Amino acid sequence: MTGEFSLIDRFFKQRQAQRKDVQLGIGDDCAIVKVPEQVRLAISTDTMVSGTHFLPDANPAWVAHKALASNLSDLASMGATPAWCSLALTLPETDTEWLSQFCDAFFELASYYNIQLIGGDTTRGPLSITLTVHGFVPEDQVLTRQGAKVGDWIYVTGTLGDSKAGLELILSGEQMVHPSGAELEKRHYLSSPRVLAGQALLKLASSAIDISDGLAADVQHILECSGVGASIDVSCLPVSKELLQYLGDDIVKAQQYALTSGEEYELCFTVSEGNKGSLESALSHCDTPLTCIGQIRPQGQWELHDKGKPLAWNLTGYDHFRREK
Amino acid sequence: MTGEFSLIDRFFKQRQAQRKDVQLGIGDDCAIVKVPEQVRLAISTDTMVSGTHFLPDANPAWVAHKALASNLSDLASMGATPAWCSLALTLPETDTEWLSQFCDAFFELASYYNIQLIGGDTTRGPLSITLTVHGFVPEDQVLTRQGAKVGDWIYVTGTLGDSKAGLELILSGEQMVHPSGAELEKRHYLSSPRVLAGQALLKLASSAIDISDGLAADVQHILECSGVGASIDVSCLPVSKELLQYLGDDIVKAQQYALTSGEEYELCFTVSEGNKGSLESALSHCDTPLTCIGQIRPQGQWELHDKGKPLAWNLTGYDHFRREK
CATH class of the missing domain: 3.30.1330.10 (PurM-like, N-terminal domain)
Structure with missing residues (x-):
């Protein structure tokens, strides 16, 4: 040694x-x-x-x-x-x-x-x-979990859910037998941190967080820190074709994966109506896929819906001290 | 949970x-x-x-x-x-x-x-x-392992060797039965970082290191970084009465403990002849015991002696990847 x-x-x-x-x-x-x-x-x-x-x-x-x-x-x-x-x-x-x-x-x-x-x-x-x-x-620009305001739009970068699927495949040892296995395993380990996108958000976003605990849990962090609520349209959640293939094209399951998958290392952030155009333009310059998934609501409101139809899903975040692995 | x-x-x-x-x-x-x-x-x-x-x-x-x-x-x-x-x-x-x-x-x-x-x-x-x-x-003052010059005096704070003795007592489970056990156990766990002394050294010392690997090994780091050698008088090494008691008043063993005991968190540093007086005055203000243990020599010279009598001790430093515990 x-x-x-x-x-x-x-x-x-x-x-x-x-x-x-x-x-x-x-x-x-x-x-x-x-x-x-x-x-x-x-x-x-x-x-x-x-x-x-x-x-x-x-x-x-x-x-x-x-x-x-x-x-x-x-x-x-x-x-x-x-x-x-x-x-x-x-x-x-x-x-x-x-x-x-x-x-x-x-x-x-x-x-x-x-x-x-x-x-x-x-x-x-x-x-x-x-x-x-x-x-x-x-020194004059701060982007934190605080600052989301009622009416702001909620965005995420990239696709969500892949990391959880990748982890499941790794744990089951089936990453090599499943058609999307190799790709999802990579998504679990080899994410690209959204460094350039984050810098572009400095002047444009009202709040931001990275998705490490799962989207639903991480949005909650923004809501708690900002003292607001949110409405999220699950039909807008960006999911990959590999995730859908892994889940047998069950779109509801894919949306639930997107909401709870931890260690995604995508960004979730909020943008005012006035900054929406500049935001979409700025992020296209750094080649970052971008999806609007909902809107900030007054404090106390938390709504998941599918194109307007309310959903009563019970979601659990990603917490190393809770999960049994 | x-x-x-x-x-x-x-x-x-x-x-x-x-x-x-x-x-x-x-x-x-x-x-x-x-x-x-x-x-x-x-x-x-x-x-x-x-x-x-x-x-x-x-x-x-x-x-x-x-x-x-x-x-x-x-x-x-x-x-x-x-x-x-x-x-x-x-x-x-x-x-x-x-x-x-x-x-x-x-x-x-x-x-x-x-x-x-x-x-x-x-x-x-x-x-x-x-x-x-x-x-x-x-920004204009840097105290590092580099900078020791031939002729500079080598100092240490506090006493050395206690941490090693404390660890031995803890591992043998005899810290409560040995008369100095409780005190040496505390010395192992509850050292006082020499923060104020370090700040006082900024303008006065030519190089410094904290003793985490053992004095002999840490002095070597200074010598390598500064491109110099050293002569150390083991009879000057500061050892506590608790260490001597633990070692049955074997002073040679105590000196060897002082040279090899890791995790001491005392400082070892070098000071030019011209700064010696200011140094001793500055450190007495922050209540830090101080001992001169030797002098910097030209590169290639490494001498341990007992009041002038050369010693050929083979000392091993403290290295987490080497020790068997």
């Missing part, structure tokens, strides 16, 4: 381009970074634990992608521009093949989003990955 | 004073903070895993203290002023009694150092704690 110091040297040092705002990167007790003037720092932390968030034998490259993408998605939901990250990696043993695949994928995604690894910790123990990401937001 | 959302609400929200530079704290996808002008940000991440860094049945208050203190020690070694932290807590189950004791101790220490918890993640899995801490350093 290799020592911790050489592990850091071999796998993490000098693997990436040096950002100009990083005065001191990996290798001292702290990193030292410079924050530009007139920006605020957005900071987020997420943990992925083997057995809870991914299977122990999952492809290490996919695990790396999912860990970093889920954190970048948090930055995206605040409209932040990625800057730096710290990686805390706990490993049962020094598996150089695993580490090599993990690091290749990690640095590839990090490089794409120009986010520099500035430090972290490697420890021995049950496999888990904790990332803390840092990004910049303009 | 309680859900993740109510867990965060119950144990982590509204437990602390709000810093003015925290625009948005716990509760959104990211925290938003403001970095003062003319400072750099120092960032550090450390993980503590149950079974590797503490025993599963360890006092949760002590675990919390050790986790935060070890991270604050990283800030101290760069002379940084603590500002914010993120906590990633992985728990096998929602044990409210454990959480309550953990949080009480965590917020007590955080409050003392005016460091605000701004976010994090709670997940289910084998018990571990990852903290990322942020602090401020003046």
